[in-house]
Amino acid sequence: MRTTRRVVVVGGGMAAARLAQQLGGVPEAAVTVLGEEPHAPYNRVLLAEVLAGRYAPEVIALPRPAPGVAWRAGARVARIDRSAHRVVCEDGTEERYDTLVLATGSNPVLPPLHGLFGPGGAAAGVHAFRTLEDCLALGRAVREGTPAVVIGGGLLGVSAARALAARGARVVLAQQGEHLMERQLDAGAAALLRAHLVELGVEVHTECRVRGVRTSGPGGRVTGVDLADGFRLDADVVVLACGVRPRTGLAREAGLALGARGGVVVDDTLRTPQDPDVHALGDCAEHDGVLYGLAGAAQDQADALARVLSGEEGAGYAGTRALIRLTLPQYALPAHALPGAPQPAGAGPLDVAAFGQTTPHPGDDVVQLADATRGAYRKIVVRGDRLRGGILVGDLGSVGTLARAWEGDEALPATPLLHLLTHDGGY
Structure with a gap:
């Protein structure tokens, strides 16, 4: 009997x-x-791209x-009862499980800035940029010429x-x-x-520490950002992009163990050591001491766990050799970019x-290899006959x-x- x-x-x-998607076709x-x-x-x-x-x-x-x-969309889980094999939601509903998978993702890091929070929560005009709701709220807040400060250059x-800037x-x-992008x-x-950002009209400040957020009015709406050097930036919108944590x-x-990086510890079957019926994957999972926080790694883990739960012999996860790629398509320049100069058709890709x-x-x-005229930069690190790392900017052929x-x-x-970095063995 099945x-x-x-x-x-x-x-x-x-x-x-x-x-x-992977388990949907598994009858068991x-x-x-x-x-x-x-x-x-x-x-x-x-x-x-939506923003x-x-x-x-x-x-x-x-x-x-x-x-x-x-x-079940809009279902917020309040607690997990491992002894009873059940999940309790905030609306009082329960889901019983034989296998539980934690795919809870990550939260944005909120820096300890003076004035960031008031009695009612974050100051009006302060936005995270992590979810579709964050994205839609930002889109509603921004108009042509809106002064906006993004905190974090990752x-x-x-x-x-x-x-x-494109808006x-x-x-x-x-x-x-x-x-x-110091990490990459x-x-x-x-x-x-x-x-590239400056060409779009973005004013970039590095080695720049933000000290606090200025607000005014009864609702505590953002009016500016104070820097550690005493300079003030006007802002109607502040975006927090200071990283994420699991x-x-x-x-x-x-009662599940967390690793040194703060993620849920899992083994090669993405199972928690405290409970064989609980697995974790994605941004919240820490495998072999690594917390990836990348979409590619999360998909690899989901595929591996689907094989594990389907009973495939020898199935497991051996880690992801992650390649981060950021594709910046061509945007038209906003009207205020490059004041006093002829307006180009747009910032190239x-x-x-x-x-x-x-x-x-x-x-x-x-x-x-670096070519400022063509906007190209390529670097690889090789150890013996193995590639150990690389950075590519520009044409990624x-x-x-x-x-x-x-x-x-x-x-x-x-x-x-040299031939690894060129299409024809050299420029």
Whole structure:
């Protein structure tokens, strides 16, 4: 007699959607997804394109799960009762499970800025940029010429600044570090990215620490941002893009172990060591000491867990060799960009890719090409016959070959290393 296993997934993001899609055709699995957001699942990677006005929200919707999957939108989970194998929602409803999957994602980091919070919560005009609701709220708040400050110059901050500029906002990007996207890029690549943002009209400040947020009026609406050097930036909108941290409150309260990076500890079957019936994946999961926080890794984990739960022999997750790619399409310049100069047709497209260890160790080979005229920058780090990392900005025609060598940990071809960075062996 066939036994149906009840699989409950807490979280309605990309990882949950991928897992539900994979398990939808498994007759032995009855899948229920508890998604906190009221929206259908969507591609979070494309939120900046929605904010920029290039895509309507429905365009980034993910394929609907298989008919056998029960997807409960707007279902916020209050607690997990592991002893009774049940999940209790804030509305009082319960879901019983045989297998529980935590796909709770991550929360935006809220910096300890003076004036950021008042008695009623965050000051009016302060926005995170993590969910579709965040994106839609920002879109409603911005008009042509709206002064906006983006705090944080990582991947999320760069995407938000560029999208706001495309909507016509007057954008200032404040980055505390020495250059943009410090976790992925070196100074040379970051300089090209900065030039691209400046061409769009974004005012970029690096090594710039924000001290506080200024507000006025009974509602505490944002009027500006104070910098540590005493300078003040006018702002009607402030976007917090200071990073994310794994969302693990439910796991912690349920007695599950968290790792050194703050994620739910899982083994190679994405199972928690405290409870064989509980798994975790995506932004909230910490595997082998690594907290990825990347869509590609979350999808790899969802695929691996689907194989595990389907009973595939030897199925498991061995980690993801992540390649980060940021594609910045061509946008028309806002009317206020480059005042006094003839208006170009728009800021051209820019592609950025980064992977692995981009800071060489002693004995590593480094090949680097830079062409400011063409807006191109390429750098790879090689150890022996293996690619250890790389940064590519501009024309990414060579990214496919490099990505395959990196992701498969393959030996590099016996050709001069320069040829890996050019289409024809040289410029």
